[in-house]
Amino acid sequence: MEFRDYYKVLGVERKASDADIKSAYRKLARKFHPDVNPNNKDAESKFKEINEAYQVISDPEKRKKYDELGADWEHGVSQEEMMRRYARQQSEAGARGRASGRAAGADFGGGGGDFSDFFSQFFGGGGGARGSGRGRGGAPRGFSSYEFGTEPQRAPDLRAEVEITLADAVKGARRRLDLVAEDECATCGGSGMISREEKQGKARVIRSAEPCPTCGGTGVVQARRTLEVTIPAGVTDGTQLRLKGQGGRAPRPEQNGDLFLTIRIEVNPVFALAGRDLRVNLPVWDYEAALGAEITAPTIDGRVSLKIPAGSQAGRVMRLRGRGLPARGKEPAGDLLYELKVLAPTDLTTKERELMQDLAESLKARGIADPRAELMASK
């Protein structure tokens, strides 16, 4: 018997709605009805054909079966016969198997309760044999899982750390990252199995399946990957960057996991990071602090001229606004803070010592306050 495409007979698309099918059928039925075409054998056979097609396509269950089995729909009766013959074959084989104590059925790792990833490769959801490390939890068993999920399985996210200098954090940087990560096995596409398949209309028939020789059935391989990463200016220690799709590899790119990159900032000998501010201990001579001075101070990317006001004390903080970490997102720019550290000269010449003593005498003579008086008072 020749296969008939019922959709073609009715002149509708395979995805046509019930209403479209009904309307197409009515139009054709009116056109080829025997009452309209008396003594026209072609019209009569066409009318029968239209009716046959409509009976199948208009019934959701029959339509589903027709869509699935296509040509074999027409062999429905012979399929029943095949089923009967198959049942006989099975019962004979069962009897033979029982007699010889045969235990059949190789287990590819999907045994136990849940189905293997190979299953989810075809149907989505329901996997779970690979465990949490792959981030593919299986659907729980029980009635709630009577319907298998069809959500696509996403590959796991990866995490890595990258160390940058403070200057990189301020100005931004590009880094080359060498990652060794679990990737989907390219040979089996992550299913862990190699299958022998054949196409039959809309159906794909898997005739046999065996563990993939490349990954040994795990579906994953350890792969080295090099990534060029742009680190934006203004990141701070602990900032996490999300690189979309750069995590675990899935057969479909949109299912790739993400790479979460945690930024670590190397300790800088001069600049200390305090939130988004940079702090520098700035040594000044006592005479610079007393008399005031214009000095040169370091910044993260050069130098800056700084005026020390006369009479500055140790611990005084001088602020350069916006010269810390640059603004990023909602985070405002930080400041560059100089904390004065007043130093006294140690290797004085005789003359310098005499001058210093004269200064001390002069200060004492005019009754300079005892700098420790407050400490004594609070005792």
Place this chain on the structure above:
Amino acid sequence: MARRRTQSRSAARGEIVLMSRSVFCSISGVSERELASWEHEDLIAPVRIEEVHGRLEALYDRDALRRVRVIRTLGEELEVNLPGIGVILHLLDQLGR
């Protein structure tokens, strides 16, 4: 018949995947003997039978895999016997219609 990589795009394309008995057993973790006993009890059935090299080969679809899960849950976790599982599956089928 070509040997080729398995691909996950089938599900997304709405492709119908059928599998041989041995593949079905491998994926579901059911032994062939167990499957035969379930088939004998009418708990599960192939969706299609084909004659390959003079031998009948049963093909199973995703519904059959789904049934395996239910049968397992009922039998192993809830300790329902095979006739009981048959009744429950029948009810579930009725509910699903």
